[in-house]
Amino acid sequence: xxxxxxxxxxxxxxxxxxxxxxxxxxxxxxxxxxxxxxxxxxxxxxxxxxxxxxxxxxxxxxxxxxxxxxxxxxxxxxxxxxxxxxxxxxxxxxxxxxxxxxxxxxxxxxxxxxxxxxxxxxxxxxxxxxxxxxxxxxxxxxxxxxxxxxxxxxxxxxxxxxxxxxxxxxxxxxxxxxx
Numbered sequence: 299x300x301x302x303x304x305x306x307x308x309x310x311x312x313x314x315x316x317x318x319x320x321x322x323x324x325x326x327x328x329x330x331x332x333x334x335x336x337x338x339x340x341x342x343x344x345x346x347x348x349x350x351x352x353x354x355x356x357x358x359x360x361x362x363x364x365x366x367x368x369x370x371x372x373x374x375x376x377x378x379x380x381x382x383x384x385x386x387x388x389x390x391x392x393x394x395x396x397x398x399x400x401x402x403x404x405x406x407x408x409x410x411x412x413x414x415x416x417x418x419x420x421x422x423x424x425x426x427x428x429x430x431x432x433x434x435x436x437x438x439x440x441x442x443x444x445x446x447x448x449x450x451x452x453x454x455x456x457x458x459x460x461x462x463x464x465x466x467x468x469x470x471x472x473x474x475x476x477x
Contacts, residue, residue: 308443312391315440318431319389321424322401326381336378343374350411358410380404384432391445394435401432 338344387397405425414420441447
């Protein structure tokens, strides 16, 4: 059985990157289009933070109480801007690894805020799926096929093939080492 070429694998990976970017954009763009429904003090972000304060414990709870809640507007802007930037990065294949890294951090934060890091249902949610898909683009060079990263990468160096050569030498006429 013959395996598919690396180009075929690259095409499927590019499709996965493209769809992941599309999902991030689907989640991020409405937060800009319908700001009143997302932004604090009455939007979904404020409700999400309040639920997170109730559901979490330990250092993350303290982070939500002392850092996020007093600066909710700033963090809401960071969330919606981050989601759109990750979506654009993965959709276009531009700075793919950086976009994928942020695409890993965002769902980790969402899972932690819901208190779902240690639950199977948390990891099987859309956040867990986006984390996994973003990790795929972080680990593999998905931006190099049908992405703008391919234009920015250096061309691969063609290695010359080494050919063994036999050089004829005349035979030695006796010992050459001193006695």
